[in-house]
Amino acid sequence: MINAIVPDSISVSARHLELGDERVASFAVTGFPREVYPGWLSPLLNYPGRLDVSLHIDPVDPATSAARLKKQLARLESGRRHDAEHGRLPDPQADIATADAHDLSDRVARGEGKLYRVGLYLTIHAGSERELADEVAALRSLCASLLLDAKHTTYRSLQGWVSTLPLGMDLIRMRRTFDTSALSAAFPFTSPDLPAPDPTSVAAPSGVLYGYNIGSQGLVHWDRFGAGMHNHNSVILGRSGAGKSYLVKLELLRSLYRGVEVAVIDPEDEYVRLAAAVGGVQVRLGADNVRLNPFDLPVHTRADGRRAAPRDALQRRALFLHTVIAVLIGRELDAAERAVLDQAIAAAYESVGITTDSRTWSRPVPTLRTLRGVLDGYGDKAATDLAAQLGPYVDGAFSKLFDGQTTTHPDGHLIVFSLRDLPDELKSVGTVLTLDAVWRRITNPAIRRPRLVVVDEAWWLIKEPAGAAFLFKTSKVGRKNNAGLTVITQDALDVLGNEIGQAVVANAETQILLRQAPQAIEKLARLFHLSEGEQEFLLSADQGQGLLSTGTQRVAFQSIASPVEHELITTNPAELTDELGDAETAYVDIDDNEAV
The missing domain is CATH 3.40.50.300 (P-loop containing nucleotide triphosphate hydrolases)
Known part of the structure; x- marks a missing residue:
């Protein structure tokens, strides 16, 4: 177990370590911004490279906190008075530090916060010295954007690396005093924003x-x-x-x-206006002269202009047709029906000259009427029953979707398949045909x-x-x-x-x-x-x-x-009222069959 996590060798240099085939450099953060926000350290955790971040926290007891704050206030006030006695201009940094020290002392005295000694250390990993130099430059740039002053652990590179390991050992001991609110903003490194793919990129x-x-x-x-x-x-x-x-x-x-x-399967015509505005294509299944032939083979035109199809395209289309027929008749096929249907599908393709030879796949494909005719010609009970059940979709009320070859081969940046006009009896099979068209596009x-x-x-x-x-x-x-x-x-x-x-x-x-x-x-x-x-x-x-x-x-x-x-x-609806009110609606006079 130890051999799995310990490097084969360690070579110590002034500013980096060689851990086997890896190069690492460590930093101690010595300067911090005056004000921080929740999750302010999250850019370090979202760094795109491999970066180890270690935060060492030691609480300071209240008595020691009060004594240290008292001494700090005494030094700051003494410095301000000394400058005033000698006629020097006030130091803005000293004034700000004094105000912060007074505020912190009051909150500690009231029990609203505590003091902690905090050490923040970073270790960056790379595969070579050149990559390490680039990573170091990117890391220092990121730290500078966060108002962090990161210093190399020069001549203590080994101690810096150990301080960032999950061992709880701080061998650098470069600490800064944090109060409760500042420390809570740094822990647990959460941010309300999504991480940037590259925090160093502008x-x-x-x-x-x-x-x-x-x-x-x-x-x-x-x-x-x-x-x-x-x-x-x-x-x-x-x-x-x-x-x-x-x-x-x-x-x-x-x-x-x-x-x-984009391809959209739209059951309620919600994308029609958008498609019309951006030059998209709408396929309105159920409308007149809109058909999708389930016998279509997935033949694609390549970039060189030649047409191609998967090697098993005909076999896969036959399997898809089994699904389509099962949806049409509203139940699963039994063994006898599947056998005769499989033969009929092959015969239907052969009747128009399409065989297992891929060179024939560019020919016009058969239709549902062709399949019904083949089944009628067999004469056995299973074939005859199947042919009878396909009757309404060939000659009857539901033939509008299948009576002929595919009328549209949608192509474009936005294709909307509208299913609102499909009658309920054709909704299932229309959905299957739509999904097949989308899958062939994908x-x-x-x-x-x-x-x-x-x-x-x-x-x-x-x-x-x-x-x-x-x-x-x-x-x-x-x-x-x-x-x-x-x-x-x-x-x-x-x-x-x-x-x-x-x-x-x-x-x-x-x-x-x-x-x-x-x-x-x-x-x-x-x-x-x-x-x-x-x-x-x-x-x-x-x-x-x-x-x-x-x-x-x-x-x-x-x-x-x-x-x-x-x-x-x-x-x-309230925002679309004007648009819909201005649109002309066509009515049909059932007496003379003319639009008014």
């Missing part, structure tokens, strides 16, 4: 602006596609009216500025830019087996395709009470909680480890307020939008 923060920090009034930026992210997924939970869709549309709009491609190797898939009101999708499988698959493997999943729901209990829903939440690096209902707060508190204060905040949060959780970091924020953004993303 560049603007990357990512999307979500709003302002309620605790510090700073801005909350977050980059879901940043380096070091385990995945690019996000889950947003909040009760009705908490501002979920507003926040998502705001993030969506600002992600478009950064070149992120896995298209010709698209290399980041992509987001937004699923609004995901609770209804999780209730569908095919929809739940899509969410689970996308949350797991979306990162490999540089894609992120955004799941939005107001029914937190329905999502969290489902195994698939819990898996989707667990695989979301970014988790946003808006205002919650009292019935759901206990389950959310257990799942997200919310403190009592955070629970109270979520129960009383205003519209647009919430918690942004990213791993171990958590920040309370208020979403903000510019007037132009607000006009595009709001769904407040």
Whole structure:
């Protein structure tokens, strides 16, 4: 065990140590700012390199504190009087120190605080001397920005390194006196702001602006596609009216500025105005002449103009068609039906010249009518029954979605799949076809830019087996395709009470909680480890307020939008009254069938 943590060798130099293949340099902080704020040492803990921070604290008993403060006040007052007697100008630093000493002495005398002797030591690690020099320069620059005076532990580099090990040994003994309020601000190193990716950088923060920090009034930026992210997924939970869709549309709009491609599954037409304003594409399933053929093969056009498809594209499409047919007839297929359906699918493709030879995959694919005709030709009971059950989707009332080839191949920076016009009887299969189209877009190797898939009101999708499988698959493997999943729901209990829903939440690096209902707060508190204060905040949060959780970091924020953004993303009926009132509505006269 000892051999696992002790370096192979230690070479001691004046200002650094060589610990095996590693180089370390230690610093003692000798100068501190006059005033500090809570979490003021957090930039040290958020340093992007490997930095050890050690804080040694020794309490000073009240009697000793009073005696030392009395001596300090005597020295300061004596110096001021001596300068005044000799006609010297007052020293502002001495005046400030005297006022601080009087204030501290009063608080200690009243028992409102205590004194502590504090030593702050830093050890920076690097792989070579050149890297160590760069790290030292960056660390000293960071300390200077915090008004900390960090001094090398020259000729005591070994003692400095040992002082930063978790041994509780202070071999440097360079201490400063802190009172209770100053020490509490330094411990436990918490900050209300998200850590910067690089505290030494003066560049603007990357990512999307979500709003302002309620605790510090700073801005909350977050980059879901940043380096070091385990995945690019996000889950947003909040009760009705908490501002979920507003926040998502705001993030969506600002992600478009950064070149992120977005696909939205929109059950209630909430993204139509936004798509129209930014030149997006809307696919309105259920409308006239809008079809998605489930037989389409995932053939992609590469950057060189040639068309390509996965080697097992035909086999995977056959498996997908089994799912589509099961959804259409509303039950799982038995063994006989699966066998005859598998043969019929292969025969349907062969009837239009598509075989296992990939060179034939660019030909026009069959349709549901082709499959029904093949089943009718078999003559056995299982095939005949399947063909009869497909009748309404080929010739009947529900044929509008399947009667022909795919009419639209959406392409663009924003694609909105609207499901509002789908009748309830086609909602399930329409959702399956939409998810398939989105998945083919995600896995298209010709698209290399980041992509987001937004699923609004995901609770209804999780209730569908095919929809739940899509969410689970996308949350797991979306990162490999540089894609992120955004799941939005107001029914937190329905999502969290489902195994698939819990898996989707667990695989979301970014988790946003808006205002919650009292019935759901206990389950959310257990799942997200919310403190009592955070629970109270979520129960009383205003519209647009919430918690942004990213791993171990958590920040309370208020979403903000510019007037132009607000006009595009709001769904407040009162604000949309004028716009809707000015729109012309077409009515059909059922007598002469003319629009008026």
